Amino acid sequence: MRIAVAGGTGVAGRLVVEELRTRGHVPVVLSRGQGVDLLTGAGLDRALEGAEAVIDVSNVITMRKAVAVGFFDRAGRHLLDAARRAGVGHLVTLSIVGVDRVRTPYYDGKLRQEEIVRDGSVPWTILRATQFHEFAGQMLSSVAGPVAVVPTAKVQPVAVREVAQALADLVVEPARAMAPELAGPQVESLADMARRLMAAGRARRRPVLPVYFPGGMSRGGLLPTGQGPRGTQTFAEWLGQQTPGTPA
Incomplete structure (x- = not known):
């Protein structure tokens, strides 16, 4: 199949493209580097010629x-x-578990994305996945100062590669609207994940201060609520594969 990948140069997108190619499909990367601008629509019509499906x-x-x-x-x-x-x-779109329960500015954007997909005339599937293993490191890198303020949140992190594999599975199946939520194998404390990253040399060492965050994050809003597929790689296994001294 000829399958277009919007965001095909990003963290998840690169692995989606790799997974599709491994399975014998023809991935088409939709990116500015390939002459496609999603914000203006420039280059999209030409890039999608002959495409049977799209992963966003x-x-x-x-x-x-x-x-x-x-x-x-x-x-x-x-x-x-x-x-x-x-x-x-x-059209298969990647979204986030808890996007409708946790209130953040970014999640408001993802909810808008879901609304557009649902209201469109192209057959669609939305896959909500939990946070990637990289989430704790991304949060630490965004917090300046001598103390790392981290939400008192529980998460069930999943490997990006396993998300890419799930998207590659879904795109060749009939559209199913909301797919079962995909999560990692274990529930983790976000603050504990941050401390373990520091201990492994993957983030700057400093005290971690767990703080209650309003909006649902500290009340379990990021955890899956029903049955669905579960990844196999734990956070500990992922962390053990990382190179010490390199930011997560």
Whole structure:
């Protein structure tokens, strides 16, 4: 199959492209480097010629609601419209477990993305996955100062590669609307994950201060609520494969 991957150069996107290629498909990377701009729609029609399906793992790094909602609204609309014009038979979109229960500016953007997919005319599947193993390191890198303030949150982290494999499985199946939530094999404390990253030399050492965060994160909002597929790689196994001294 010829399968387009929006965000195919990102953390998850690169592994999706690799997984599709390994399975004998023809991945088409939708990125600015390939002459495609999701925010303006430039290059999309040409890139989607002959594409049978699309996997959307596009992303923006921001904590500003206007930026998040603006990106996912424009990118989502342009991708959906171009997919419809190209006769794409299946749009698979990666989302986040708890996106409808935890209130953050970024999640507001992801919810807008989901709304656009649901309201569109292209057959669709949305896969909500839990946070990646990299989540604790990303949070630490965004917190400056001598103390790392970390939410008192429980998470069930999953390997990015296993998410990529799940997306590659779904895209060749009939559209199923909301797929069962994908999570990792174990529930972890986010603060404990941060401490373990520091102990392994994967983040700057400093005291970790767990703090209650409003909006649902500290009340278990990031955990799956029902049955669904579970990854196999634990956070400890992932951490053991990382190179000490390199930021997570």
